[in-house]
Amino acid sequence: MKELDTITVGLAQMQQQMLDYMQTHWRLFLFEGLFFILLGFCAFIVPQFFSVFIVIFLGWIIIIGGVTQLSRVFLLPKTSGFGSWLGLGILQLVVGFLLIADPIAGVLTLTMMMALFFVVEGTIKIYMALQMRPLPQWEYVLFSGITAVVLALVMVAFWSDIPHWLLGVFLGVNMIMLGVAMVKMGLMHKAT
Template identity: 30%
Template sequence: MNDVQEHHEKEIQGFAAHELSRLSKEWWCFLVIGILLVIGGIASIAYPWFTSLGVVVFLGAVLIISGVTTIISAFWAREWSAFMLQILVGIVYLVTGFVITDAPLTSLALLTLMLAGFFVIAGGFRIVTALIVQYPQWGWHLFNGVVTSMLGLIIFRSFRQLPEEPSGVLWIIGLLVGLELLFNGWTWIMLALVMRKLPVPKSGQA
């Protein structure tokens, strides 16, 4: 039984190595993707306000497209019990998308408030979990929860400045998007550099 399992693991490892070696030919594609993501992340961090608005407008456009496609698909398959439900869902998507794109600043404020609430709830959950369970390295989890909750409370407090300072803290979404793009791009770059060092299979090998 152990011999069969060992043979199976060797086959899996061999398959993975073979696939990676094939991908090593296209390592530069992953490098280009990573560089573009890093550039996009840096631009988003440098101009988070515009990125935040862009995210909201993009969300509204996606909802509009989803609403239209949902309504069309419902009429294509109208002979089913969920026809009216699909129509209602499509209308909700469509109306929500138009509302978001028509008032992006208000929508951005609401989205930022939702994000702040999520931070407070998620941080509180991490704090309670860390204090009750006290698993290995629970102190870092506790610290993470405190920081996350504090960030949410700071965002809530900053909303008081919105009438005097419209930009307020609404740039936080753009900053988070920029950080995500930056770290994701750096991951792709590191993967490309590793794949570059892998052996390239010969033309006769499949």
């Protein structure tokens, strides 16, 4: 029984700290939420561009990582594991090039990765919402988490038939849901 009391007191303290933090930084939540809503609408309005842009951007990041790794390997050829580092650098260059060369195929691969991301993100949001439960507006975080999990399930269920622009739509919906939750929390905890 004493352990249950300790857990209850600890949970109450954590919730009070969360409430204090939200009241102190309500503007941050508000502006971050508005930014996510703006990004979400951009992704939603031009989903095909957004999907292809994400893949090309990721391709360039991977290429830059590969070039960086290969530069280090050739500058320090006596490094332990030279062959492994060289192989990883070449792999990064090849994968990055393939993403840039055929972004539509990259979108399908990225769609599956985003489905996994949405499941993890949604689960974390649901967990956070349940921790915030007595605080005002916790339901919006819960709804945002459930939305992310549902989007992931739809993506997995129809993966082979998903048009390449749908990733941008789903990403936009997810960002808008997160943004609305953050705006609501920011406005609710506005210092009075």
